[in-house]
Amino acid sequence: MRMRWRKPNNRHCHSVASSAFTRGCGPSPTQVQLNILQKLAKIMFPMSSELVFKVALHGDTLLTSPRWNKGTAFTKEERKDFGLMGRLPSRVNTIEEQCERAYDQLRSHESPIQKNSFLQSLKEQNWVLYYSLLSRHLKELTSIIYTPTEAEAIAKYSHLFRRSEGLFLAFPDRGSMEEDFLEQIRGKDIELIVCTDAEAILGIGDQGVGGIGISSAKSAIYTLLAGINPTKALSVTLDVGTDNETLLNDHLYVGWPSGRVRGVEYDKFIDKFVQLIRKHQPHCLLHFEDFGVTNAQRLLELYRNEHSVFNDDIQGTGAVTLAALMAAVGVTKSKLADQRYVIFGAGSAGLGIAKQVRDAIILTDGVSREEANKKFYLVDRFGLIKQSLGPDKIRPALLEFVRPDEEWSNVPTNDAGEVELLEIVKKVRPTVLIGCSTKGGAFTERVVRTMKEGCERPIILPLSNPSNLVEVDPKDANDWTEGMALLATGSPFPPAKMPNGKDYVIAECNNALIYPGLGFGSMLSQSRQMTDGMIIAGAQRLAALSPALKDPDSGLLPDFQDAPAANLEVAIAVAEQAFDEGIQGVSWSREEVRTKAEDKQWKPVYGRYEYDEQGAK
Ligand SMILES: NC(=O)C1=CN([C@@H]2O[C@H](COP(=O)(O)OP(=O)(O)OC[C@H]3O[C@@H](n4cnc5c(N)ncnc54)[C@H](O)[C@@H]3O)[C@@H](O)[C@H]2O)C=CC1
Ligand SMILES: CC(=O)C(=O)O
Numbered sequence: 001m002r003m004r005w006r007k008p009n010n011r012h013c014h015s016v017a018s019s020a021f022t023r024g025c026g027p028s029p030t031q032v033q034l035n036i037l038q039k040l041a042k043i044m045f046p047m048s049s050e051l052v053f054k055v056a057l058h059g060d061t062l063l064t065s066p067r068w069n070k071g072t073a074f075t076k077e078e079r080k081d082f083g084l085m086g087r088l089p090s091r092v093n094t095i096e097e098q099c100e101r102a103y104d105q106l107r108s109h110e111s112p113i114q115k116n117s118f119l120q121s122l123k124e125q126n127w128v129l130y131y132s133l134l135s136r137h138l139k140e141l142t143s144i145i146y147t148p149t150e151a152e153a154i155a156k157y158s159h160l161f162r163r164s165e166g167l168f169l170a171f172p173d174r175g176s177m178e179e180d181f182l183e184q185i186r187g188k189d190i191e192l193i194v195c196t197d198a199e200a201i202l203g204i205g206d207q208g209v210g211g212i213g214i215s216s217a218k219s220a221i222y223t224l225l226a227g228i229n230p231t232k233a234l235s236v237t238l239d240v241g242t243d244n245e246t247l248l249n250d251h252l253y254v255g256w257p258s259g260r261v262r263g264v265e266y267d268k269f270i271d272k273f274v275q276l277i278r279k280h281q282p283h284c285l286l287h288f289e290d291f292g293v294t295n296a297q298r299l300l301e302l303y304r305n306e307h308s309v310f311n312d313d314i315q316g317t318g319a320v321t322l323a324a325l326m327a328a329v330g331v332t333k334s335k336l337a338d339q340r341y342v343i344f345g346a347g348s349a350g351l352g353i354a355k356q357v358r359d360a361i362i363l364t365d366g367v368s369r370e371e372a373n374k375k376f377y378l379v380d381r382f383g384l385i386k387q388s389l390g391p392d393k394i395r396p397a398l399l400e401f402v403r404p405d406e407e408w409s410n411v412p413t414n415d416a417g418e419v420e421l422l423e424i425v426k427k428v429r430p431t432v433l434i435g436c437s438t439k440g441g442a443f444t445e446r447v448v449r450t451m452k453e454g455c456e457r458p459i460i461l462p463l464s465n466p467s468n469l470v471e472v473d474p475k476d477a478n479d480w481t482e483g484m485a486l487l488a489t490g491s492p493f494p495p496a497k498m499p500n501g502k503d504y505v506i507a508e509c510n511n512a513l514i515y516p517g518l519g520f521g522s523m524l525s526q527s528r529q530m531t532d533g534m535i536i537a538g539a540q541r542l543a544a545l546s547p548a549l550k551d552p553d554s555g556l557l558p559d560f561q562d563a564p565a566a567n568l569e570v571a572i573a574v575a576e577q578a579f580d581e582g583i584q585g586v587s588w589s590r591e592e593v594r595t596k597a598e599d600k601q602w603k604p605v606y607g608r609y610e611y612d613e614q615g616a617k
């Protein structure tokens with residue numbers, strides 16, 4: 001891996017949208033903000049007249065194609081050319097009018113889950129309108145199509161089911177997997193596949209076939225935040241059964257109603273899928289999402305050297321958390337290597353974070369791997385991960401982080417002989433406490449206050465999703481530490497009040513702030529692998545955009561409103577790193593990365609259609 005560690009800086013502030021990114025960058029703030037907003041507006045909503053598409057669809061087939069349908073925005077001329085006269089009401093609308101109408105309709109739905117269903121149905125009808133609407137109300141609507149509301153939609157998938165989306169590969173139909181896959185991608189140039197086996201969806205566990213909801217939500221976020229062309233993305237659910245009794249006992253369950261396939265048969269099934277991607281789509285990025293803890297790391301290691309494979313829960317979460325921590329140590333004027341880390345929940349996310357931060361400590365501060373490992377205390381269902389838990393309770397991937405028993409011989413345990421979080425906090429006096437356990441409320445008042453006694457500015461990141469599983473409500477953590485905690489959460493939370501009455505922005509430390517950029521950077525450079533160097537380069541770039549580096553009372557990470565601009569920067573850093581490592585698969589040069597990235601982004605604009613038999617279908 002050829003890469004140099006670079007301290008966060010603001011070199012890239014000219015090209016991002018947030019005012020927080022731009023303070024101190026040459027022209028007056030107002031002028032800079034104006035330029036940036038104009039640039040962002042152009043990126044998000046370029047003039048549709050600039051684009052011309054050759055389209056081969058006609059009449060109803062055009063109106064029912066979500067990619068090409070424009071609804072009432074078809075011009076009179078297009079209506080004549082495409083057999084739409086009489087199929088649409090007379091008035092031609094602009095996209096602005098369509099968004100206004102759709103937003104009014106959305107607001108007539110009261111509950112978040114109803115809004116989620118409405119947006120899903122809009123997506124099935126008209127992609128340009130769907131993504132335009134989401135872009136215009138990014139923060140508000142991301143929480144509807146992603147965490148927290150998507151968790152509820154997934155749990156209710158079989159009951160809310162109306163129309164299928166994506167590719168369903170069920171274990172009993174494995175004989176026709178290749179045919180089914182080819183049928184789905186026929187005529188398409190797929191660059192991204194997001195797949196899940198749905199064993200650990202967000203924090204709500206095994207959701208069987210409903211897992212398609214996370215693949216398509218993650219895929220939509222790729223489009224929304226990184227401009228991935230939705231026609232080039234495929235969402236997949238690998239339906240290997242479910243051990244969720246509620247689903248198995250539900251006669252309306254639409255997945256394969258069987259217990260989960262495990263062991264050799266499971267591995268063969270996954271391998272068949274990966275190999276057919278390697279055969280038919282050798283350049284596409286394969287994104288794994290929400291696999292169970294026993295498979296996630298194992299599958300990543302198995303395939304990452306032979307294909308561009310990415311596990312979001314491990315690598316995406318590791319990267320976004322590293323960026324948040326880099327910003328936090330920037331505020332406390334300390335180093336990553338100075339911290340003592342307690343990670344509560346040693347699953348995919350917990351391990352991914354530990355490894356990512358450990359690797360960064362080695363790179364930044366020249367600490368040996370062994371010394372760096374010692375800075376981490378991992379905690380899981382059986383309390384502290386220490387030697388005497390034995391191989392039944394310690395996955396091989398955790399071995400580097402196991403604490404020696406002697407270190408804990410004088411520490412009180414519970415009846416089961418486990419060392420619980422409070423005792424760990426008392427002994428370790430952590431400066432960083434991260435939650436990815438799915439155990440809502442685990443960071444109790446005592447835990448947080450004890451942590452505060454041991455350090456002036458505790459860094460607390462309760463990352464579990466959805467919102468009701470957060471380890472501590474950030475408002476409480478803020479109150480219990482008299483506003484001194486540096487906080488970020490996995491799902492959106494409102495600002496907390498500082499003792500001086502000021503709002504403290506709770507940054508969203510969600511992998512969506514970085515994975516679209518990591519994936520886009522890899523796709524853009526057509527790199528053969530997603531390397532650790534590329535991921536760290538992306539995390540560094542995101543950290544450099546932290547508003548907290550300018551104002552310590554601002555959020556640790558860019559506001560979600562700025563997520564498209566931040567992800568573009570991440571993508572550029574990742575692609576540049578691919579060049580530095582010599583693993584790019586494109587013939588253009590490193591200097592062209594930014595222009596190529598901006599050009600490649602798909603924008604939700606209609607453009608003008610011309611009928612052409614050889615055109616898009
Ligand atoms: N903010 C973000 O970007 C991300 C957040 N997450 C969230 O983190 C949580 C975990 O996700 P994954 O690591 O993918 O799941 P996972 O299933 O791989 O890991 C969960 C771990 O927590 C442990 N655990 C369960 N109950 C516990 C308890 N009472 N005390 C301590 N540990 C306990 C489990 O044994 C398991 O090792 C989920 O809520 C998920 O939504 C995950 C990925 C990204
Ligand atoms: C955000 C995410 O990937 C998760 O909660 O699993």
Ligand SMILES: [Mg+2]
Nearest residue numbers: 202289290313
């Ligand atoms: Mg996930």
